[in-house]
Amino acid sequence: METTLVKSNFKSEEYFINMGPQHPATHGVLRLLLTIDGEIIKKVEPDLGYIHRSIEKMCERDSYQQIVHLTDRMDYLSSHINNEAVCLTVENALQLELPDRVKVIRTILSELTRIASHCLWWGVMGMDVGALTTYFYGFRDREMINDIFEETCGARLTMNYNIPGGLMFDIHPNFVQRTKDFIAHFKTKLPEYDTLLTGNVIFQKRTKGVGVLSKEDAISFGASGPVGRGSGYSCDVRKHHPYSAYDRVTFNEALKTEGDTFARYQVRIQEMWEAMSIIEQLIDNIPEGEHKVATNAVIKLPKGEYYQKVETARGELGVYIISIGTKNPYRLKFRSPGFSNLSLLNHIAVGGKIGDLVASMATLDLVIPDIDR
Amino acid sequence: MTNEALQNLINSWITDLEFSEEESQFLNITVTPEHLHQLMSDLKSNKETSFDYLFCLSGVDWQPELGVVYHLESTTHRHSIVVKVKTADRENPVFDSVCDIWKTAEFHEREVYDFFGIKFNNHPNLKRLFLTDEWEGFPLRKDYEDEINMVIK
Numbered sequence: 031m032e033t034t035l036v037k038s039n040f041k042s043e044e045y046f047i048n049m050g051p052q053h054p055a056t057h058g059v060l061r062l063l064l065t066i067d068g069e070i071i072k073k074v075e076p077d078l079g080y081i082h083r084s085i086e087k088m089c090e091r092d093s094y095q096q097i098v099h100l101t102d103r104m105d106y107l108s109s110h111i112n113n114e115a116v117c118l119t120v121e122n123a124l125q126l127e128l129p130d131r132v133k134v135i136r137t138i139l140s141e142l143t144r145i146a147s148h149c150l151w152w153g154v155m156g157m158d159v160g161a162l163t164t165y166f167y168g169f170r171d172r173e174m175i176n177d178i179f180e181e182t183c184g185a186r187l188t189m190n191y192n193i194p195g196g197l198m199f200d201i202h203p204n205f206v207q208r209t210k211d212f213i214a215h216f217k218t219k220l221p222e223y224d225t226l227l228t229g230n231v232i233f234q235k236r237t238k239g240v241g242v243l244s245k246e247d248a249i250s251f252g253a254s255g256p257v258g259r260g261s262g263y264s265c266d267v268r269k270h271h272p273y274s275a276y277d278r279v280t281f282n283e284a285l286k287t288e289g290d291t292f293a294r295y296q297v298r299i300q301e302m303w304e305a306m307s308i309i310e311q312l313i314d315n316i317p318e319g320e321h322k323v324a325t326n327a328v329i330k331l332p333k334g335e336y337y338q339k340v341e342t343a344r345g346e347l348g349v350y351i352i353s354i355g356t357k358n359p360y361r362l363k364f365r366s367p368g369f370s371n372l373s374l375l376n377h378i379a380v381g382g383k384i385g386d387l388v389a390s391m392a393t394l395d396l397v398i399p400d401i402d403r
Numbered sequence: 404m405t406n407e408a409l410q411n412l413i414n415s416w417i418t419d420l421e422f423s424e425e426e427s428q429f430l431n432i433t434v435t436p437e438h439l440h441q442l443m444s445d446l447k448s449n450k451e452t453s454f455d456y457l458f459c460l461s462g463v464d465w466q467p468e469l470g471v472v473y474h475l476e477s478t479t480h481r482h483s484i485v486v487k488v489k490t491a492d493r494e495n496p497v498f499d500s501v502c503d504i505w506k507t508a509e510f511h512e513r514e515v516y517d518f519f520g521i522k523f524n525n526h527p528n529l530k531r532l533f534l535t536d537e538w539e540g541f542p543l544r545k546d547y548e549d550e551i552n553m554v555i556k
Contacts, residue, residue, distance in 0.1 A: 079533035086518075087542055087553075249455050249478055252507030263478070270481065334426030335485075337459070337474065348459050350474070361543075363461040365474075373510040402533065 043067055051080050055158050055388045058398030062375075062387075069383045074376040082402040089362040094120050094194055094329045097362070102188040104366060105400035107147040108342035110183075111140050113192040118273055119338040119349045120194040123331045130275075130317040132196045137275040138209065138312050139179075139191065141305040145216070146175040147343035148298050148305075151395045155295065156227050158392040159236045164227055171219055174212045178205065194329060196322025209313055213306050220302055228299065237292040241378040241390030244289055251377065252370035255345025256301065257394055260294035262287035267341035279311045294393035330357050344368055344395055368400040404451065404482050406430040412452065416445055429474070429485040439488050440499040446475060446484070447504050453477050454484060457505040462515035464545045465489065469496045469521055500526040518543035 044067050051061040059080035065073040085104065089097050098116050102109030114136055121128060153168025176186040182202045183191040191198055227233055243253065248261040258265040266283040268276040284300035286293035331353035339348045345367030352361040371394045379387045404412070409430055410422050420442075421433040434442050446454040459474035470489035476482070490496045500523035502509040512523045513532040520541035523529055531538065540547050 079535075082533045084542060247506070250506040252457060252505070254458075265478075332426075335431075337428065339458070346458065348474070350459055350461055350472075352463065361461070361463050363459065365459040365461075369510065369514075370507050373507055377506075 044072060049384075049387075051077075055391060056398075057154065057396055060372075060396065060398050060401070064384070064387075066384070071379050071382055071384065071387055074379045074387065076372055076375065078402055080402065081399055085403045086362055086364065089359055091358060093357055094331070094359070097359070098192060098194070099188075099190055101364075102190060103399060104364065104403055105342055105344060105347070105368065105397045106187055107150060107397055108143055108344065108347075109187065110143045110179075110189045110191060111340055111342040112347060113190065114140060114274070115338060115340040115342075115347050115349045117192045117194050118340065119336050119351055120329060120331065122338060123334070123336045123351070123353070124194075124325070124329070126195060126323055126325070128196060128323060129319040129321070131319040131321060133275040134312050134316050135197060135201055135321070136192065137279070138309050138316075139182075139189075140274070141308045142175050142178065142209070142212075144305045144343045145302050146172045148302050149175075151298060151343075151392075152223060152227070155392040156233075158388050159233060161227060161230070161233065164223075167219070167222065167226065171216055174215065178208050178212065181205065181208070193322065195325040196320070198322075200321040201316075206313055206316070209309065213309060213313075216302075216306060220299075220306075223299065228295070234292065236385070236389050237295060237393075238288075238290060240291045240382060240386045241393070242288075242290045243374060243378050245287075247374065247377060248289070251374040253345070253374060254367050254370065255341065255343070255395075256284070256294050256297040257345060257371050257374075259284055260286050260297045260393070261289035265346065267339050267346050271339060273338070273340060275312060276308075279308045281308050291389050291393045298393075298395075328357050330355060331359070339365075342367060344397065344400065345371060364403055366400045366403060368394075368396050368398075369403075372396055372401055404480060409452065409482065409484060412449075413442075413446075417442055427485065429483050431485045431487060433487045433489065436488055436490055436498050439486075440501065443473070443486065443501050443504055446486070451480075452482075452484075453479055455479070455505075457501070457507055457511075460508060460511035460515065462519035462521055462543065464519060464543065466545050467491060467493065469493060469519060469544075471498060471515060471521060473501070496521045497524060498522075499524045500529075502526060517541075520544070 047064050049062040050056040051059040061077040063075040085100050098113050101112035149168040149172040153165040156164025180186050182205050183189040243261045245261045245263050248258045248263045254265050269283050281304045284297045333355040336351045348365030350363040351359045354360045417438050423431045446452050454475035454477050456476045456478050461472045463470050468489040468491050473486040475484050515521050517531045
């Protein structure tokens with residue numbers, strides 16, 4: 031039987047394997063084409079499109095109210111923030127002044143979303159590098175946030191709570207108390223995350239000095255969110271382009287300069303503390319007032335171009351709308367954080383081992399529907 | 404830098420640029436395809452502008468023109484600008500690639516090629532990103548028709 035490749039561009043010692051689309055560490059249907067020499071990675075090429083739904087094309091046919099519902103099918107772990115991004119773009123275009131109540135509630139919900147997303151990320155990050163227990167810890171705490179969402183928004187994952195002009199309905203009477211209970215609970219649990227995983231010697235050896243990304247490369251690759259901030263690149267949209275109620279709270283932008291997998295890990299842990307601090311500053315002072323302002327049943331944006339960026343749990347989500355004055359956008363583009371973060375995977379993985387690739391990829395925190403859109 | 408100062412500075416580099424601030428929150432520059440790469444590389448390398456962060460790259464079908472919109476920000480000066488380039492050639496639209504200036508452009512340009520059929524010179528790996536290689540047509544063009552997959556209203 032013939033056992034050697036006759037026609038190939040590969041050097042004799044190099045070979046090629048598929049990772050995914052059904053690999054647990056790719057967190058969804060991402061397929062990576064790996065060129066490998068022994069166990070050393072020579073090239074990583076992502077193959078995308080397994081769940082591409084062409085949301086941008088669907089947006090061109092839908093009304094602005096309908097578009098909001100498509101966005102939480104992108105990055106489903108930041109669905110509330112995605113909704114907010116489209117709503118803010120439409121509201122800015124219509125020059126609607128929102129009640130303070132809406133801004134504060136949106137900010138609290140965004141930060142709860144961020145904690146929930148990071149809890150899930152922390153759970154699967156541990157699992158990716160072989161620590162199974164973290165998964166149960168992360169999901170236990172995320173469940174409490176999902177219960178809060180369920181009570182107020184009526185859904186646990188795809189919230190659809192924001193509408194252009196405000197919120198779909200007012201918060202549930204239990205919302206404030208349950209959020210406070212969660213913060214009190216999570217303050218005792220987050221230190222456990224450090225005890226369980228952060229200080230673990232095996233974990234540190236798997237992550238320190240692995241997948242190093244310099245600040246210049248982070249900017250050039252368009253990295254954002256914790257991936258950029260792990261490389262010392264100050265890119266927090268909440269700081270540089272504040273929206274909703276972020277201009278009235280004080281918080282620190284979590285920054286690390288090492289640029290390795292462990293730095294990105296630490297940034298996310300730090301962000302959970304900051305998110306709790308932001309919620310605490312706002313939760314007792316939710317202003318009274320309306321939960322929405324009236325908009326026309328058919329929203330038509332004035333002719334022009336509108337851009338709005340927000341900070342999701344993964345980084346910078348941009349919404350670019352070109353309107354020609356009709357009830358649909360002429361063109362709508364989502365600049366998703368995962369898409370740019372994925373593009374640097376080849377850069378940080380080359381020269382490392384397959385196990386390092388899994389660790390690096392875990393801290394990029396990819397959500398594939400966000401990339402495929 | 405203010406938009407006015409930016410406009411004056413950039414206008415001194417290349418002559419046939421169009422500036423506009425109407426109907427947009429940014430300063431918009433429209434450049435011809437021939438001058439695109441030179442302008443982009445100047446915008447990045449000039450110390451006063453230093454637009455080192457390409458945060459959005461979108462293809463647009465303006466009918467009949469096809470084009471690309473680049474959103475740029477400077478991480479040192481924190482100012483933003485939008486560069487637009489257009490071509491009337493729908494059969495074979497080609498622009499110069501900017502991946503040598505911003506690495507993020509490599510994936511974004513592949514996405515634009517996939518959905519608009521706009522080609523980029525000097526791109527290291529220009530092929531479809533999301534759709535299969537056998538796919539016919541470019542779905543985000545306004546004249547694209549697909550009776551099976553599109554719900555037409």
